Amino acid sequence: DGGITQSPKYLFRKEGQNVTLSCEQNLNHDAMYWYRQDPGQGLRLIYYSQIVNDFQKGDIAEGYSVSREKKESFPLTVTSAQKNPTAFYLCASSVRPGLGDEKLFFGSGTQLSVL
């Protein structure tokens, strides 16, 4: 079945440590996204990518980095510069936006906590 796979399901970060969240899709989608979800705040866009080797900052990119070396993969690194990383992270994908009615397909998320 086609879909988006995020791993790990749970991740713990020590202070000063960088951690990487994995996101893989087999939907042949051009666009991929990373969202952060905090209770009561909805979803906020961290980074998005339209095509391989290209990505753009979202609303809360500080303290995060991404790469898009393959169409299927869009890993997110939470760096030590992100002082409040505890959150639920969601990866999503879509066909290349045209009219804007394209829906997002979501992975099942990674819960990141600080030790």
Add this chain to the structure above:
Amino acid sequence: AQSVTQPDIHITVSEGASLELRCNYSYGATPYLFWYVQSPGQGLQLLLKYFSGDTLVQGIKGFEAEFKRSQSSFNLRKPSVHWSDAAEYFCAWRSGGFKTIFGAGTRLFVKA
């Protein structure tokens, strides 16, 4: 700035009762509007979307939503709620391009 408002943080409904979740957006042009549902610890799943045509749209799991331009609203409804509908519901707005703006969500509790 564009925004999506879901006025109710949580709602409790009895099983079998009707449901309406409110959503308001702030943008002049006709937006593309979506409702997504999230079960605990899971990703989001699309319930329905509106982008043109009939202002009453049908979705999965018996949900429907009505776009009212005069009220800048896109409320989600279901005639009879089932216990399995307990989840968090997000209204979202997209104008074209890559950015989707989400509301803060409404958590639905269903009591027996």
